[in-house]
């Protein structure tokens with residue numbers, strides 16, 4: 001399982017990229033995307049998904 005970024009709600013602020021412990025978030029063109037192969041939902045590292053917590057626009061949702 002993984003999280004995903006809704007492109008229509010992402011402003012490209014980059015907050016989520018810096019918070020991800022797995023470097024699963026990267027810029028693709030002018031939006032950010034989450035690599036589902038790298039996203040562990042932060043299990044074992046944090047109590048909550050750090051990208052969700054970091055996003056000011058509620059753009060990160062469960063895939």
Ligand code: SF4
Pocket residue numbers: 002003019020021022023024025034038039040041042049050051052
């Ligand atoms: S849920 Fe955690 S591991 Fe997955 S993309 Fe967000 S910050 Fe990275």
Ligand code: SF4
Pocket residue numbers: 005009010011012013014015016017032054055056057058059060
């Ligand atoms: S924190 Fe939210 S708005 Fe900012 S780049 Fe990530 S998904 Fe987009």
